[in-house]
Amino acid sequence: MSGVHPADVPLAQARALVRRAVDKAEQLGLRGAIAVVGASGALVTASRLDHGGPGGMARARSKAWISATQQIPSSEHLQRMTTLPVPISTGFVTASPEALFPGAGGLPIRDAGGTVIGGISASGATVSPFLPAGVAPEVVSADGKPANPEDLLIAYAMGTPYVGQHGDDEARWKARFGDLVVSPEASLGMKPASPAAAQGELDWALALVDRVLAEAARQGLTISVAVVDRGGDPIQQDRMDGAVAGGVEVALATASAAARFGIPSEHLAAWYPADQLAALHPAPLLAAPGGLPIELDGQVVAGLGIGGAQPARCAALARDALTLAPSLPVPTSPAWPS
Known part of the structure; x- marks a missing residue:
């Protein structure tokens, strides 16, 4: 019967995903929390970086829960929630209290066969789609294209190509860097991060x-x-x-x-x-x-x-x-x- 019941992402795999996100967050100079929730909706693991501040873990867990249980990126869920009639969106939150923060940034985790076994997300003091003060353009670009720190963390952790979930990567880039162009070779956003050493x-x-x-x-x-x-x-x-x-x-x-x-x-x-x-x-x-x-x-x-x-x-x-x-x-x- 073990193959009949949906499985949660194993703790060792979830821990490895979170640690990759912690490494990338330290490289980017970000402070916040990363959470992994199983397909059952139960938390598997979560870590808060030093000086991450309170509240980030709850937001990360909520977005990870959405991605795991609804089996879609939380950005897609957010789009649905903002276009539904208010009684329906309110009813969803009432029936799903762990989805109190329906923000973008969470992604489902799939097994080798494509079945969703969990969800991962990040949030916190400086984990956001906005570019930190003083950040080098090479750090927040992926393959020569503008990126944002929060989505970089999750894409890097998952080992998947960068896809911005928060929109307006180009607009935020232009507001900070103007018409500056970074070559794919010089882009560091998805390049390997050293193991975090200041946590x-x-x-x-x-x-x-x-x-x-x-x-x-x-x-x-x-x-x-x-x-x-x-x-x-x-x-x-x-x-x-x-x-x-x-x-x-x-x-x-x-x-x-x-x-x-x-x-x-x-x-x-x-x-x-x-x-x-x-x-x-x-x-x-x-x-x-x-x-x-x-x-x-x-x-x-x-x-x-x-x-x-x-x-x-x-x-x-x-x-x-x-x-x-x-x-x-x-x-x-x-x-x-x-």
């Missing part, structure tokens, strides 16, 4: 997540894990192959609860009524075992959350990971407080 916070979060994933595999658990900043915005999220979809939200909500209040997530219920907290801030909060705060020099800087297995086992797994964390590289990015 201290992200690399630290990835190393911590990898500790969790390795220990979960050793224990025979299939889980989801999230590392968030002190405001509850995700830095790194992963769902193991075969893990239940609901663990993604549990991991994020327990991590957010731990980071925002500086206590293990299961202690939150003793402090405040959960329904009242939910009305105060949009960050998800779950007062259940699985989330722990992460401190650096006595100050909460992040939160770790695990979901998808029995809550007590998730909490124990989080404790084990943080016990081992001192052997991880200490984050040196200015994104971390000194």
